[in-house]
Amino acid sequence: MSVSQPRVLVVEDEPAQREVLAYNLEAEGFAVSRAENGEEALLLVEEDKPDVIVLDWMMPHLSGIEVCRRLKIRPETRAIPVIMLSARSEEVDRVRGLETGADDYVIKPYSVLELMARVRSHLRRVRPSTVGQRVEYQDIVLDAESHRVTRGDTELKLGPTEFRLLSTFMEKPGRVWSRELLLDRVWGRDIYVDTRTVDVHVGRLRKALTQFDGSDPIRTVRGSGYSLG
Template sequence: MAKVLVVEDEQALSELLSYNLSKEGFDVCLAMDGEDALYMVEEDAPDIILLDWMLPNVSGVEICRQVRARTQTKDIPIIMLTARGEEEDRVRGLETGADDYLTKPFSMTELVARMRAVLRRSRPGVAGDVATFADIVLDRETCRVRRGKRDVHLGPTEFRLLDVLMQRPGRVFSREQLLDRVWGHDVYVEIRTVDVHVGRLRKALNRRGEQDPVRTVRSAGYALDETYSAVAHARAS
C-alpha cells in the first residue's frame, strides 16, 4: 500500500481526496499547511506527495525545494496541485522539482492515473500488484507470497507487514511507523505487538538453513536486509 501525503489547505478538497484515494488503496495522510507537511515528511517519509501550490506559512514551491534538497527525501515523487493554469507557472513548478502538475479542477481518475504512472517510474515496488525482493515475490492481487519455488503462507497482518517492508528494501522502519502503516493511524495496538508479528513472519518465511531476510536494528526497528538480496542474486546466477 503506497503512502501518500496530501498537502492541501482547502478542507473540503482535502477530505474529498482522502476519501477517494483511500478507496483506491492508498494510505492517506493529510497536512493543512507547509510547516506540518515538512514535519510529516521528516518524521515518516511518504511514497508520494500531492502538493498544493498556494499554502499558508510555507508555499508549495518552497516545500518542493526543501524536499528535493534533503538526501533522505530527494527521490520522493511530487505532483503539484494548483488553480494556476498559465504555462509559466507550470514550468516553474516542474523546474522546482515536481514530477507532474495538475490544474484544478481535475478528475480523480486522471489524478490516480498520474500518481500510479509516477510511482511506476520511481517506486515500482509500490505501484504494481507484484513486489519482488531477491527470491521473495508478493502478489497483492491474489494475496500470495512465494520464496524461491515454494509458497509462503501468511496471515493478513503478516502479509501487510511484509508488503510494507518490501516497498522500501533496506529502509529501517520503527515499530511506531509499522504500527501506523500496518494497523492504521486510529487503531490502538501495543507496541510489542509488532515484534510478535515480525516473529510470525520470520517463522513463515524461513526454513532451516535459510538466511533470514528480515533484519532487526536494535533500538530502531526492522528492515529487509539488502545483504540477503545480494546473496540470493549471487546464488541464482
C-alpha cells in the same frame, strides 16, 4: 482505517477544493490527511510521512513551490512523490515546478479521474504492493493481488500480519524499519500494540521464510529495528 491503506496528504487552501480531492481519494481507497496551508503541511509530514503529496502551488504565506523545495532538500522526505496543482499553464511555470522537485504537474481545472490515475502511478513506484503489484526480492516473490508468497518454487503460508510485514520490507529492501514505524505501517496508528508484538511477528515471518533452505533474509539491527537484506 485499514492498515494497508496508502496515505495521501492533500495540501489545498480552498476548503471546497480540498474536500473534493479528499472525497475522491478516499473513494479510491486512500487514507487522506488534509492541510490548509504550507506550514501545516510541513508539520503533518514531520509527524507522519505520507506516501504521496498532492500540493497546491498558490497558497498564502508559504507557497506550494516553497513547501516542495523544503521537502526535496531533506533526505528523509526527498523520496515522497509530490504532485503539484496549479492554475499556471505556461511552460515556464511547469518547468519551474518540476525543477523545484515536483514529480508531477497538473494544471487546473483538471480531470479528477486523471489525477487519481497519476496518484496511483506514483504510488506504484513507492509502495507497489498496495496497488496489487508483484514484488520480488532475490528468490522471494510477493503477489499482492492474489495474496500469494513464494520462495523459490515453494508457496509460503503467511498470516495476514506476516504478509503485511513482508510487503513493507519488500517495498524498500535494505531500509532499516524501527519497531515504531512497523507498528504504524502494519498495525495502524489507531490501534495500540506493544512494540514486543513486532518481534513476535517478525519471528513468525522468519520461520516461514527459512523453513525450507534455512537462509534468513531479515536482518536485525541492534537498537534500531529490522531490515530485509
